[in-house]
Amino acid sequence: MITQKAKYALRALTVLADADADEPVMISDIAAQQKIPKKFLEQILLDLKHHGVVVSRRGKQGGYLLLKPAHTITFGEILRIIDGPIAPLPCLSITAYRRCDDCDGEQNCQIRHVFAKVADATRKVLFSTTIADAIAPKHSAEVTRLLA
Amino acid sequence: MITQKAKYALRALTVLADADADEPVMISDIAAQQKIPKKFLEQILLDLKHHGVVVSRRGKQGGYLLLKPAHTITFGEILRIIDGPIAPLPCLSITAYRRCDDCDGEQNCQIRHVFAKVADATRKVLFSTTIADAIAPKHSAEVTRLLA
DNA sequence: CGAATGTCTATAGAAATAGTAGAGTTACAC
DNA sequence: GTGTAACTCTACTATTTCTATAGACATTCG
Numbered sequence: 001m002i003t004q005k006a007k008y009a010l011r012a013l014t015v016l017a018d019a020d021a022d023e024p025v026m027i028s029d030i031a032a033q034q035k036i037p038k039k040f041l042e043q044i045l046l047d048l049k050h051h052g053v054v055v056s057r058r059g060k061q062g063g064y065l066l067l068k069p070a071h072t073i074t075f076g077e078i079l080r081i082i083d084g085p086i087a088p089l090p091c092l093s094i095t096a097y098r099r100c101d102d103c104d105g106e107q108n109c110q111i112r113h114v115f116a117k118v119a120d121a122t123r124k125v126l127f128s129t130t131i132a133d134a135i136a137p138k139h140s141a142e143v144t145r146l147l148a
Numbered sequence: 149m150i151t152q153k154a155k156y157a158l159r160a161l162t163v164l165a166d167a168d169a170d171e172p173v174m175i176s177d178i179a180a181q182q183k184i185p186k187k188f189l190e191q192i193l194l195d196l197k198h199h200g201v202v203v204s205r206r207g208k209q210g211g212y213l214l215l216k217p218a219h220t221i222t223f224g225e226i227l228r229i230i231d232g233p234i235a236p237l238p239c240l241s242i243t244a245y246r247r248c249d250d251c252d253g254e255q256n257c258q259i260r261h262v263f264a265k266v267a268d269a270t271r272k273v274l275f276s277t278t279i280a281d282a283i284a285p286k287h288s289a290e291v292t293r294l295l296a
Numbered sequence: 297c298g299a300a301t302g303t304c305t306a307t308a309g310a311a312a313t314a315g316t317a318g319a320g321t322t323a324c325a326c
Numbered sequence: 327g328t329g330t331a332a333c334t335c336t337a338c339t340a341t342t343t344c345t346a347t348a349g350a351c352a353t354t355c356g
Contacts, residue, residue, distance in 0.1 A: 001232075001233065001235070001236055001237070001238070002236050002237065002263070003312090003313065003314085004313075004314065004315095005313080005314075005315095007237070007248075007250075007259060010259050011251075011258075011259060014258050014259075026331095026332070026333090027332080027333075028332090034250070035250045036250070037314085037315065037316085039315070039316060039317080040314070040315055040316085042333075042334080042335095043315090043335095045333090046333085046334065046335080049333095049334095056332095056333060056334090057322095057323085057332085057333080058321075058322045058323060058324095058331095058332060058333045058334080059321090059322050059323030059324055059330090059331070059332055059333075060322095060323060060324040060325070060330070060331050060332060061323085061324065061325095061331085061332080062322085062323075062324090062331080062332045062333060063332080063333085064333090075262055084149075085149065087149070088149055088150045089149070089150065089155070090149070100155075102155075102182070102183045102184070110159075110162050110282040110283055111155060111158050111159060111162075111282065113282070114223055114273070114274075114277050114281070114282055115150070117273045117277070118270055118273045118274065121269035121270060121272065121273055122266055122269060122270060124269065125262070125265045125266045125269055126262075126266065129262050129265070133262070134258040134259065134261070134262055135258055151343090151344065151345085152344075152345065152346095153344075153345075153346095174300095174301075174302090175301080175302075176301090185345080185346060185347085187346070187347055187348075188345065188346055188347085190302075190303080190304095191304095191346090193302090194302085194303065194304080197302095197303095204301095204302060204303090205301085205302080205353095205354080206300095206301060206302045206303080206352075206353045206354060207299095207300070207301055207302075207352090207353050207354025207355055208299075208300050208301065208353095208354060208355040208356070209300085209301085209354080209355065209356095210300080210301045210302060210353085210354070210355090211301080211302085212302090
């Protein structure tokens with residue numbers, strides 16, 4: 001299970017991706033639109049900002065914007081920032097590798113081998129799907145309606 | 149990340165799968181061999197027993213045995229018992245479905261759609277891999293040695 | 297009988313999760 | 327240049343989950 005926080009983060013990003021590229025969106029607006037506790041969302045967006053995913057403008061007329069195009073922001077990237085390692089075992093993590101002190105020899109670990117496959121499969125999806133992909137269905141539905 | 153408990157459970161099962169089919173293995177032996185805290189392992193095995201994965205014999209010469217053949221026990225099945233749902237979102241869980249109260253309409257949920265793919269990929273691996281598969285490399289190595 | 301083994305329930309410390317609170321900083325509008 | 331609306335940052339807290347540990351109990355074998 002991913003955390004609630006990660007879900008909030010992803011949803012907040014879809015809102016930013018949906019907004020005009022140079023129109024900052026206020027935290028309150030995102031919170032209201034996605035039913036996210038505002039104060040909690042503040043922390044999340046700040047975190048995403050520190051990791052170079054979004055930028056903010058302070059003061060009146062302030063708000064948040066995507067720092068890079070939505071089609072370059074992957075789900076995997078965001079999950080790593082918010083929830084930490086993607087891998088199901090510490091000894092399979094790319095970003096936070098840690099030896100399992102209870103297994104002797106990773107090559108021999110019967111469990112590790114199986115979860116390596118899980119990790120691969122998961123990463124394949126998470127890093128090939130972007131925020132733009134997430135909002136795409138909505139847009140194509142819109143296009144369909146307009147063309148009708 | 150899977151829990152330590154699940155890792156212990158899977159490792160304990162590989163020990164049972166490795167043992168003779170009618171020779172109960174004592175908790176202490178499993179614990180020692182896999183460096184699992186004994187009292188913790190007791191709980192885990194009991195849990196697996198209650199879920200019909202293993203059986204036990206009490207008293208002297210007691211211990212645990214697999215209830216069904218190792219090639220019929222999947223990783224997914226064990227993870228569900230020990231760690232709960234496989235799905236990354238409650239609204240994607242097969243065994244513990246729960247509506248997300250903050251998203252309106254699952255068909256529209258942009259996040260859900262992506263994680264459905266993750267869940268599929270994960271399940272594909274976890275339910276097609278068994279305890280027998282996990283110990284297989286070891287056995288084939290053994291075969292290789294014997295044939296050399 | 298008695299010792300070895302599993303059974304069961306309770307407890308507890310540590311960490312993670314999901315927020316909440318509030319004082320501080322910045323920038324635009326006037 | 328002041329006020330106010332926004333983001334910033336740190337700290338705090340309640341709840342749950344994880345990782346065990348403890349100990350009394352039940353069962354079986356010799």
